[in-house]
Amino acid sequence: xxxxxxxxxxxxxxxxxxxxxxxxxxxxxxxxxxxxxxxxxxxxxxxxxxxxxxxxxxxxxxxxxxxxxxxxxxxxxxxxxxxxxxxxxxxxxxxxxxxxxxxxxxxxxxxxxxxxxxxxxxxxxxxxxxxxxxxxxxxxxxxxxx
Numbered sequence: 001x002x003x004x005x006x007x008x009x010x011x012x013x014x015x016x017x018x019x020x021x022x023x024x025x026x027x028x029x030x031x032x033x034x035x036x037x038x039x040x041x042x043x044x045x046x047x048x049x050x051x052x053x054x055x056x057x058x059x060x061x062x063x064x065x066x067x068x069x070x071x072x073x074x075x076x077x078x079x080x081x082x083x084x085x086x087x088x089x090x091x092x093x094x095x096x097x098x099x100x101x102x103x104x105x106x107x108x109x110x111x112x113x114x115x116x117x118x119x120x121x122x123x124x125x126x127x128x129x130x131x132x133x134x135x136x137x138x139x140x141x142x143x144x145x146x
Contacts, residue, residue: 085145088124100126100139111139118144 043054046061084102086109091098096113098120109130120126120142128139 082129083127084130085125085127086139088120088122088126091120091122100128100142107137109137109139110135111142115140116142120144 042050042052045051045055046059084104086100086102088111089099089101089108091111093113098111099108100111101108109128110133111128115128115138125145126142127145128142130137131140132138
């Protein structure tokens with residue numbers, strides 16, 4: 001049948017586990033040995049790769065603090081971005097705003113009634129320029145294209 005689990009057997013089992021654990025720890029310490037600081041050092045070369053040899057000081061480049069930009073670079077529109085074409089996908093005359101779907105990029109751009117040259121309806125083809133508004137791109141100088 002099964003073994004009996006009395007107090008002495010449990011103590012023997014715990015003592016054996018403790019001895020095995022101490023022996024494994026001792027083996028690990030012997031295997032790793034002592035490493036010098038030089039063995040533990042890692043260097044980064046001019047390409048950003050980790051290597052065991054120090055980089056060549058002659059290949060060092062000086063970088064000015066002013067040349068480092070943190071964040072998203074400022075958007076500079078190209079000459080071709082000046083006039084865009086699109087279709088009015090939605091316009092609410094009561095509230096005075098709507099959206100234009102750009103025909104090239106297919107992005108939806110906000111338009112306010114103050115930036116319209118005349119009345120528009122949904123699905124009208126328009127030309128416009130864009131400006132950065134408080135919540136993203138905003139269509140300005142909106143004209144209906146015949």
